[in-house]
Amino acid sequence: MSVTSSQTLNKGELTQLLDVAREAIRGHFSADIPTSPDFSLYGKKLTTPGACFVTLEVDGKLQGCLGSTVAHNPLVLDVHNRARASAYQDRRFMPLSEDQLSQLTIEVSVLSTPQVMEVSSEQTLLDHLATEKCGVILSDQHRQALFLPQVWSKLPKPADFIRQLKLKAGWSADYWSNNMEVKTFNVTSIKGKYY
Missing domain, CATH: 3.30.1490.150 (Hypothetical protein ph0010; domain 2)
Incomplete structure (x- = not known):
């Protein structure tokens, strides 16, 4: 099984991953958004297993950061799951609330193999x-x-x-x-x- 290397992703692909993270968080507040990404919308690099971290900050302060170092899932799914987990399951922080969204920044980091x-x-x-x-x-x-x-x-x-x-x-x-x-x-x- 091949693994996505962080060096192989271009700006467009990274932008798609950032959009996936946004949609994952948005889905918590809206029943109209699918609970997982539609793989048919993404190229091979993003549907190949990859490891990532998603870091959330509200008004410049850390609000959540969870991820994986080993590629188990398609990268697009890992980004989706880690975004949801960082927003609502990082035990260091209260779950993200809707009134924090206007100050929220999201960072997606795709890891090379350690x-x-x-x-x-x-x-x-x-x-x-x-x-x-x-x-x-x-x-x-x-x-x-x-x-x-x-x-x-x-x-x-x-x-x-x-x-x-x-x-x-x-x-x-x-x-x-x-x-x-x-x-x-x-x-x-x-x-x-x-x-």
Whole structure:
């Protein structure tokens, strides 16, 4: 089974995915909108399995962000499902309400396949991230945390980026283990207003 690579999507295809996310959220408020996308409307790249994250912000503040790192479903369906989940199932936030829609922005990030990075120490990882501003997944002892590459805009220093990622996973800021698995990935993304 082939997997959609983030590098293969053009602006038109990304715009279609943003529209899918909008429709998924709109469908929560209207019974007239189908509960899943019509695959016949989309080309092969968007109906091939893909992994994505959908990030929602209301008035510039995070309102929801859920996604997948492994491609199981057609990309267009994954975007639809993740948009609905980010709006109404992210347990960190109250479900999106209709009065927030005028201030809502949606970002769809299509992930490349995460690659395992061999690191001998945390410093090796930090040195790599000094020049490569990629997405990072840390995993160890049944805990895992992920930051999309967009987080670099808020945490531009590698040490701060990794420290906050470890806190997100539930580890202490200075935690490191010889068993720590590091995966890196890139995204192709598009962001737009709900209206």
